[in-house]
Structures are given as structure tokens and as C-alpha cells.
Amino acid sequence: MVYEGLDLVIPRGKVTAVMGPSGCGKSTLLNLIGGRLKPDGGEVSFDGAVVGKLRQGALYALRRRMGMMFQTSALLTDLSVFDNVAFPIRENTDMPDALIRHLVLMKLELVGLRGASNLMPAQLSGGMARRVALARAIALDPALVMYDEPFTGLDPISMGVIAKLVRELNDALGLTSIVVTHDVAEGCSIAEHVYLLGGGRVIAQGSPAELLASTEPQVRQFMDGLPDGPVPFHYPAKPFFEDLLQGPPS
């Protein structure tokens, strides 16, 4: 059981950030939306279709309208940057090579990596790999793009580049974006709407400004990064003194 009654609405055409501490089920949420997991109860609906109840063919048709950028970038290691971006187009359409080339170069230009199209994934830095993954996620011109921890493990420059790209691509291509992150500053800087998850529930939601101004202790602890608070510093245990008196187990 990851969730105890979770209710989210992702508004069309906007960037929505889903934030929360590690292990609160943020990535699970994306897997539910993408149909890689089926919910034990409740339902996920995408543009009117209930994701968990689709047959494989319909689910795959639905996924052509979704893009996802993974935390590890998940580039196919045996294909070049160009072929990685071309992969979803080649596998899902019968477009001629010349047209595919135009599309791929266009997507790579958007993320600023047209010059790197012949490199292999092993030759890319972490930030470049994320950008290629982003170009691949938008290759089929999806309606929804999901970002799983897009800022984790990046240097400040790359982080800024990714944040700018998420924001600009959303507006330029008319996407709907879901950004799952635990990075408060970056999440708040690009999102129009923020959901804060904790303990399997939505703790708070609203615009970034509203959340930053909130006085609720759970929200404050997360936003300010306080070590102790409603989420306790100590793992549950019996009192320290009692444990000391007991002696070693016989």
C-alpha cells in the first residue's frame, strides 16, 4: 500500500510539480499514469480513458500521446543520440527516412544538441543525456510529458538548462507537463501548480507562492528542509534509556 486515498487533477497545458520526500510514491504515480502499474483500487484517467483498464493495443496507442523522461535518462546504450531520438518515430510510424531526419534534427535543435547527434550515450555528460532523453520524450509530439526527478544529480548549470527547457517546451509546444521532484527551488520556479505528497496523501496543493507562504508544519518542514518536525528525525524506537538498561540479548 503506497497511497491512502490520493486525489490529483493535472490541469491541461500547464506545468504541474509533484513534490514530496523520497519514498512517498512520486515515481509510482508516473507509472500509474503510464499504465506500467495497475492500481489496486481507484482509477487513473487520461483524456477520458481509464488507463488501468485498457488492453495492450489501446494502452500502446495511448502511450504514443505520452512522453516520459526517466531519472537515469534511460537512453538505449547501443544507439547513437540521433538514433535514440529517432527510435520512437521509427518504431511507431512508417515515415520515410528523410522526414524522420528532419523531425529528429528539429527536436535536437530544440534541446541544443543537434551538434551531438553522432555521439553515443556513453560519451554524454549527465546533463546532455537528460536533454537527449527530453528530445526523445517529445519526439512523437505527445500531449503529456512526464519528468521523473529531472534535476537529480545535475550541476547547477545543467539544472538551470533543464528547468528552462521544461518550461519553454511546455509553452512552445502546448504540452501538459508533470514534474516529479524533491527539489523545492527548481520545482517552484517552473510549476504553475504544486502538489505536496506525504504519507500516501496530498498534504497540500496550490501555486508555488501559496505553498511557500503556508504555515502548516508539514509543509514548512519540507519547503524549508528542516531535519525534525512532523516527519521525525528518529526512526521509531523504545526510549533510549530503557534500551541501555536492558543489556545485550541473551
Add this chain to the structure above:
Amino acid sequence: MQSKAIEMAVGLFVLAGILALGMLALRIGNLNTTEIQGGYTVYGRFVNVGGLNVKAPVTMAGVRIGRVTGIHVDPDDFNAVVAMRIEKEFDNIPRDTAASILTAGLLGAQYVGLEPGGSDEFLHDGDEFDLTQSAVVLEQLIGQLIFSQSEGGGQ
């Protein structure tokens, strides 16, 4: 470019594999020699064929001139009838040739050896050898040896 090289390598690999299979069938196995093209079949009647198998060679003066193609028991006299396919260039085997079942080496495979006679008539398709010598069965040989030894000891 790179995928072309891979295709070439795979092509060569499959070619080598098929060559190996062909080699197995033709050079190592006996696909090309089991079927004697043309030729004719003669029969030999033996009291005992020992360990003779179908496809065993039929030789004349130590050279293979044919193969055993069938062995069965005649239900009337309980002798073994061995069918032998002889290659067509050996169409002048004398009518009174003798056929014996011999063994290659002490424990080797058994084969049919032909001992040519002097007749002017030749064997034709469907003929039977008049003179045959059965396989030597080692147990019987040893039995005879012990028997003759003990007789010799008694004198």
C-alpha cells in the same frame, strides 16, 4: 557501414555453419554412399550372420564393391537372407562366387567378403549365392577350442 559489416560477418557465419552441416552429411555421414546408383541386388543365405548390419560393406579382394541393404529371416528354413546391392560396374562376378561374413580385425565391424569362382556365367539381379560361409561366432569358436583341447588331453 557498420551494419553492413555485421551483415557480412553473419552471412559468412551462416555459410560456414551450412558448409559444416553439409560436410557432416556428405563427408562424415554416408548420405552420398548409402544409395548406390544403378547396380543390382543379389542375395546370400547364411545360417548365422553374427553382428552383420545393414549398410555394412560388401568387398571383393578387400575393395568395397557394394553394401548390405537388408537382412531378414526366411520363415521356411530359418536361415538369414542378406540382400546386397552391388555397384553396376561389377557386372561380371562369376556365378559360383562364395560369400562369407568376415570381421575387420579382432573386434571390428563385420562385412561380407566375396571370393570369386571360375564360372563363365555371371550373377544377375535377384540371383542367390550358392556358396556361403556364416559369421564366426566367438563363443562357438572358444567352445570348439575347449572341446578339442579336452579330447586331445584324453588321448
Add this chain to the structure above:
Amino acid sequence: MTGVQALGAWCIAAVAGLGRAGLFLYATLTSASLALRRFGLVVQQVYAVGVLTLLIIVVAGLFVGMVLGLQGYYTLVDFGAESQLGLVVALTLTRELGPVLSALLFAGRAGSALTAEIGLMKATEQLAAMEMMAVDPVARVVAPRFIAGIIALPLLAAMFTVIGVFGGHFVGVVQLGVDAGVYWSSMQEGVDVYDDILNGVIKSVVFGFAVTWIAVFEGYDATPTAEGVSRATTRTVVTASLAVLGLDYLLTALMFGEV
């Protein structure tokens, strides 16, 4: 009590694993036609599992044939039957050592590589990414590798056997002085195309099926961590080797039992 519990848990896990492997095989076979239509993918994998395994097969086949020539000669010469050396070498290779040893080498070289590759693709979310790009990883990644394994192993086994026969020829004829004509003719008289060679090829097809199935399944089923992938790779080699030897006994009993 805990011992009994552990045994029970192990049994349940084993049966569940077998069930997953069966379902996985079903999914692979149903998407095999899709992979066959894009034969370029299969060709690439034949390169990976076949061509790259060739060297070890050639070297091993040569040495095994030479050892057979040597051992066979010293055993047969005591009975004055060294003329049958070619037959002994060829029958041993076509019936048993060709299919079995090449399957064991194949499991070690190609099987482990398949498991590691698919396991790593899983660990680095490449398979998940494919799913999200509306590409079925079983059809795109697994099925071509599976077909390639079934194609490659019989060819490798045939090459192993032929090279082994030449290895025996080198030792028996060139070094120990058995007559070359006798070496080859004893072979041709004793080795039957259907009973021996075809059965050997059938064996290697079955082994190719089993080894590749185990390898791709272990990769696909691996725990997606570095440790999980390394354990899955070890399991592939162990399970596939045992499966080859077990299947070999079964097939031998079925094929040669009546002769």
C-alpha cells in the same frame, strides 16, 4: 521449523519462477513473428551470439577432437582396431560432444552475455523507457535474441563437430599413422545421416531453445540492480548448463534407446 519454512518458501518461489518463465516464453513466441518480419534485428543478434562465440567453439572443437583422437587410438590399438578410430571420433562428436559441449560453451559465452545485457537494460530503465515509447520490449529486445540463439547454436555445434573430426584426423592420421582412407571410410560406413547426424542436430536445436530461453528470461526477470544482474548471470550459466545435461540424457534415451 524455520528449516521447513525455508524449504516451503523456496518451493513456492521456484514454482512461481517457473510460471513466470512459461508466461514469458508465451509472450516471446507470440511476438516472434513480429521479430521475423524485421529480420535485420535478428541478424544483429546472430552476430552477437553466434559470430562472437565462434572463436571459443573452434578452439574447443579442435582440442576435443585431438583428445578424442589420442584417447581413441590408445584404447583401440590394444584390440588391433585402430582402423575404427574415425568412427569412434565421429560418433562421439556427432551424437554427444558436438551438441553438448557447444551448448555448454554457448551458455557460458553467449547466454551470460544475453542475461547481462537484458538485465542491464532493465536496471537502467531502458526497457521501461521502451514501454513508455509504445514499443514492446519483448518483441523488440527479447524475441530477436531468442530466435538468433536458436539459429546460431545448431550452426556452432555443426562447426564444432567438423573441426573436432579434423582434430582427430590430425592426431590419428598425421601424428599416429592411421591410414587417411581408413579414417574417413570407417567414419562414412558407421555414421548414419539420420540416426546420428540428424539426431545430433535436433539435440542442438533443443539446447539452443533451452539455453536462450533461460538466458533471456533470467535477464528480463533480474532484480534491476548491479547485484541482481550479476546474480542472474551466474544463475543463467548454472541453470542452462544443468538443463543441457539433463535434456541430453532425456533426448539420448529417446533417440538412441531403441537401437
